[in-house]
Amino acid sequence: MAKSQSASLDRKKLLGDPIMVTTIVLLIVFLTVFILYPLAILLVDSFIGDHGLTLDTFKRVMDLSNFRKAITNTLKVGFVVGIASALIGLLFAYVEEYVKLRTKFMGGLFKVVSMLPVVSPPFVLSLSMIMLFGKAGIITRFLLKIYDNSVYGFWGITIVQTLTFFPVCYMMMKGLLKNIDPSLEEAARDMGASRFKVFMTVTFPLILPGLGNAFLVTFIESIADFANPMIIGGSYDTLATTIYLQITGAYDKQGAAAMAVVLLVITLLMFVVQKYYLERKSTATLSGKASRERMLITDKSVTLPLTIMCSALALFVIMMYICVPFGAMFKTWGYDFHLTFKWIKLVFTKYKGLKAFKDSFVLSLIAAPITALLSMIISYLVVKRKFKGKGFIEAVSMLAMAVPGTVLGIGYIRGFSGGLFGSGILQGLYGTGVILVIVFVVRSLPTGTRSGISALRQIDKSIEESAYDMGADSFKVFMTVTLPLIKDSFLSGFVTSFVRSITAISAIILLVTPSYLLITVQINEFAEKGSYGIACAFATILIIITYGSVLLMNFIIKHFGTSRRIKVKE
Amino acid sequence: MAKEKKGVRLEHISKIYKDPKTGKNFYAVKDANLEIEPGSFVTLLGPSGCGKTTTLRMIAGFESPDEGEIYLGDEPINALTPNKRDTAMVFQSYALLPHYNIFDNVAYGLKLRKMDKNVIKKKVTDILDLVGLQGMENRMTNQLSGGQQQRVALARALVIEPGVLLFDEPLSNLDAKLRVSMRTEIRRIQQEAGITAIYVTHDQSEAMAISDKVIIMNKGLVEQISTPQEAYYYPNNQFVADFIGEANFLKATVDAQDMVNINGSKVKCATGSLAVGGDCNVVLRPEGASLSDTGMLKVKVVYSCFMGPYQDYHVAVGDTLVKIQDYNPKNSKIYKVGDEAYLNFADNTLYAL
Structure with a gap:
């Protein structure tokens, strides 16, 4: 008894869906190049x-x-x-x-x-x-x-x-x-x-x-x-x-x-x-x-x-x-407890605080929607679809969870400083903001995917099947049914990824070039030097940004989220 | 109203699954050959795990068959995805889109077909009229009762005028009373729309009430395809006899054409093509016999209980226990446990397997 016919039919059905096939291929390429390859390079090295x-x-x-x-x-x-x-x-x-x-x-x-x-x-x-x-x-x-x-x-x-x-x-x-x-x-x-x-x-x-x-x-x-x-x-x-x-x-x-x-x-x-x-x-x-x-x-x-x-x-x-x-507000910690804005002022005048703020903010803001969308797509594929390579996608995106940032950072240095396999391909990435964004995405992908998967498991499979049955293709199903139903998860994935990115340090510190000033890297630098006032000032800015975004997310979910209005599981 | 009623043909359809525990392959559906006439109402009936839902999902396109070919009308559809098939399904869990209101739910399939706004509006209004939900367009799905949700699901499937309408146990989430009224409703709407319908259920009374034909399945095999009456009176085998209605099986030998010997008593019974002299099982429906002081077969009463419309007896025929429902007990003698009595079979009720 062989299952060959159904396998070939499933393949045919999949190939009749070009958007889906493209998505899967791109996803596999992305995961291979930016997660597997740097780790493999470390082994080779x-x-x-x-x-x-x-x-x-x-x-x-x-x-x-x-x-x-x-x-x-x-x-x-x-x-x-x-x-x-x-x-x-x-x-x-x-x-x-x-x-x-x-x-x-x-x-x-x-x-x-x-x-x-x-x-x-x-x-x-x-x-x-x-x-x-x-x-x-x-x-x-x-x-x-x-x-x-x-x-x-x-x-x-x-x-x-x-x-x-x-x-x-x-x-x-x-x-x-x-x-x-x-x-x-x-x-x-x-x-x-x-x-x-x-x-x-x-x-x-x-x-x-x-x-x-x-x-x-x-x-x-x-x-x-x-x-x-x-x-x-x-x-x-x-x-x-x-x-x-x-x-x-x-x-x-x-x-x-x-x-x-x-x-x-x-x-x-x-x-x-x-x-x-x-x-x-x-x-x-x-x-x-x-x-x-x-x-x-x-x-x-x-x-x-x-x-x-x-x-x-x-x-x-x-x-x-x-x-x-x-x-950040005491004159000299431990000696002089007069309140002062000296440190905060210094951050913004001498230490280019505004640029650090901007760089961190913008890069994280670019990474966040990419991560959120990517993790929703991965969870949709993993939970709702059957295809070859699904195991690979699931395993690699989970693997990223176990990879310490430092290891990933070294892997990127070894893997991309000379281009792919030292061939010069993709070498242009190295040292740019793009590679920082990619690292942000890779680092937050597992959390987003996990939350997406658990949100999707709550949704009765037949809701999507019914849309599919009525004539929607995979892309339509994802956009009109899946995504609206996991809007909350998408939003929290967005914010989590933003916060994780803006607070990331371990992989980033190895890859950042002087043209980008990141808040976390600055904190590390000044704390190491013992300038706790400056470090605290930077950290305070960071806390305000992260806390603010989480509050904003909770507000949005509370007032515009889906979960209050609809009961997902019948 | 459907553009075109379509028939469905399954040729040597098999579906193989892997048992997650043992890792072995097994047939969820084996060599099913079905011919479903355009415009007819056909039910796939069987206990859970018999392959009925798998068969339906193969017709819808959610599963791919491992052997054989499925035809919708004259077109082979094995390689078509569900969205390209001219079928529409009503799901067990209704599967309404929870973020849309009723109108948008019903209009979903029409919008995908890029129809004109006014046409969509007209069609949706008409179909909501047909299922009895007029004026509910703006409600959200969770503001409806289970029965109403199922009507929306039905409207949503009907409105795209599919060649075939598929039902996957649509009533199993409703309470018993509503189930009965909804099934009449479904049958009425199907006939009004003149659409081909394939309906999956494990409830044999539901199947008998609405179907032109029943397809009885067990363990992946099609056991019988016939009208409900044939399945009840002339079951193909013990499984069908037992599954459709209640059945007693009496061991007997075939004495002659249409004559059997039960426990030494000669009884008239349809024997079909059974060979004379061979052993057989006589199917006796509980309402097919009554008790009296004289008669054909001597029995002993071991259980007797008044049920209202009938007196419920268990009687011993030799070693076999037989259930008898004696209707209108007010007019007949009531036997007590331990009494001896005789079974009398109504004409034309026995069938030998």
């Missing part, structure tokens, strides 16, 4: 020497003690950050889902925390960590009178990354806890188990795979993170920063490529485990629909300590964000 296949480059970099140190450093930080973020995330999720929150204030706190990962530019927590706890830190120096506290190194990175990444875990765990059928816990309670016993024997085992999932996701984020270790790492180098220094300091492109391969292998391994094992397992144990509402815990001996813990943490994080604008 590090495995092929003057005399063919060799491991020499790897031997050479493995002999570097600072590289070996960086590997253990990175894994150590990733491990601790992963565990801490997962547990704090669980705490927050548990409090939100299980504990009766008395005040509106608490609800607001939780909402802010859940929004942080979306709007947070890199460095911000590192900057404020230094400003609060460093040598001139307000808390260490003025409240505790410690004059030589060092925040640089392992603990600095760990704390900052944990505070940066735990909100993601919180959102993941919240989704899981919501799906636990309350009757399971009530049954255990009914049979005489204490609340703690119920948590340990019912709730915890149910969410354990999900917790592992959250751990791995954070782990990957942590080892890929470039910005925080850069600012607050001091001499404690991680893989991302070591690779950066190898190429900017030692000009060793081949060595950097080999190091990048090591980092890539680690993240890819984690990603595969996370994606194909834990993610599946974490949802499989839960039925998906709660039969009825959960009885919230009102017992004061439980609620008080839990809510106090959460609010303290949340307030602390919020305070760290608020610290940054103040850093």
Whole structure:
């Protein structure tokens, strides 16, 4: 029994749809050239020497003690950050889902925390960590009178990354806890188990795979993170920063490529485990629909300590964000607390703040609609269509999620500085704004695609089929049915991609040329120099832009979005 | 009103799917040969997983057959995409476009055909009249009840005047009462429009109520193609007999042409082409027999229950349990559990397989 006829008929039907075929081909070319090719070049670079296949480059970099140190450093930080973020995330999720929150204030706190990962530019927590706890830190120096506290190194990175990444875990765990059928816990309670016993024997085992999932996701984020270790790492180098220094300091492109391969292998391994094992397992144990509402815990001996813990943490994080604008307005941080516009003025006069603002803004604004549309098209193809090459498109766009920015940056340097395969084709891209836009697109594509896919899965397949059946071709179906139905997802993809682009640093910092001034690169430069006032001023501008765009998006979705008006699933 | 009624012909159509668990290929539809007359109302009927929906989706073009060719009128359509086929489908979930109002939903297909605005307006108004939704043009889809939504779906399919109208279990999301009235409605509109209709359902009473012909499928195979009456009275096999209505099967031997022997009693029964002397199963519908003190076949009552229109009996014929519905029980003797009685068959009701 062979399925050959249906396969050939499906192919014929597909070929009768030229727009669709063109789209698929272009998409495959784009993904191949801008995601697969740079990674492949890294492999070529590090495995092929003057005399063919060799491991020499790897031997050479493995002999570097600072590289070996960086590997253990990175894994150590990733491990601790992963565990801490997962547990704090669980705490927050548990409090939100299980504990009766008395005040509106608490609800607001939780909402802010859940929004942080979306709007947070890199460095911000590192900057404020230094400003609060460093040598001139307000808390260490003025409240505790410690004059030589060092925040640089392992603990600095760990704390900052944990505070940066735990909100993601919180959102993941919240989704899981919501799906636990309350009757399971009530049954255990009914049979005489204490609340703690119920948590340990019912709730915890149910969410354990999900917790592992959250751990791995954070782990990957942590080892890929470039910005925080850069600012607050001091001499404690991680893989991302070591690779950066190898190429900017030692000009060793081949060595950097080999190091990048090591980092890539680690993240890819984690990603595969996370994606194909834990993610599946974490949802499989839960039925998906709660039969009825959960009885919230009102017992004061439980609620008080839990809510106090959460609010303290949340307030602390919020305070760290608020610290940054103040850093931009104090005369000399740590010594002179008179308010001044000196730094902000300096940014716009001496340091070309307006150009940095414009460059960042314009490039991100170009990248955002491209990313949003591209990710909607990919999700449409993946969810709704059957064709050869679909697996490729899905896999590669997900793969981009696991590629650390630094690795991608090195890949682009090696892959495009001499044109494709050193042939000069597409060499014109290198050093231009176009390649920056492409990097922005590639970096935000996975998030957009994931949100598009989950939005499209909500839509009954037959809605599109009915349009198709009545005579619309694929393009018409996509434009008149699919896109209007996932308008919200498109819009949030647009804004997310804009925010991610304008706050991006890891890949960009390797590719940007002096003709473009990007805000994030400026922050990095001034923070490294110790000019925290200027860095804070730049960061403040960034926070205002990102926060403003998210607010604007929420406003638009609320008033013009689709989800309020229509019920998508019948 | 349809431009042209079209017939549909399936020649040796098979569809192969891969079982996701075992990874093995299996036939979802196997060697289906169907001839659907222009203007007729034909139902694909069978239990879930029998291949009826797959067959319909192959006709619509959403699935491609692995063997055979599908003809719409005289045109082979295997390689045509759904938007190029002269078919229109009414979906189980209605599949209305939620971001359009009723008018725009119905006008969608006409706009794609680049018709004049005034023509579209006239056609949409007329068709909404036909399905009984006049004046609802500006409502959004979620402001309609399930039955109304299904009427919109029907109007939307009818308005483009397709050669063939396809229905994929259109009533299964409605409540029982509405189902009955809607199916009459669908039949009326189909006859008024004079359009060819292919209708998928697992509900045999629905199929019998509306179809000119039923195509009964099981496990990917077409078991019988006939009028509803033929399928009920002369089923091709036990599956059909059991699926269409309720059936008892009595083990018997063929004594002579149109005469069988059940448990030692000779009974008149249509035997068709069965060989004399062979074993057979006699199909007995519950309403085809009654109980009395004398008669053809001695039985023992094991269950007796008053149901209103009839007295429901389970009686033992030898080892076999037989369900009997004795109608108008007010006029006849009621037997209790444990009683002995005789079965009397109404004329022309038995059929041997």
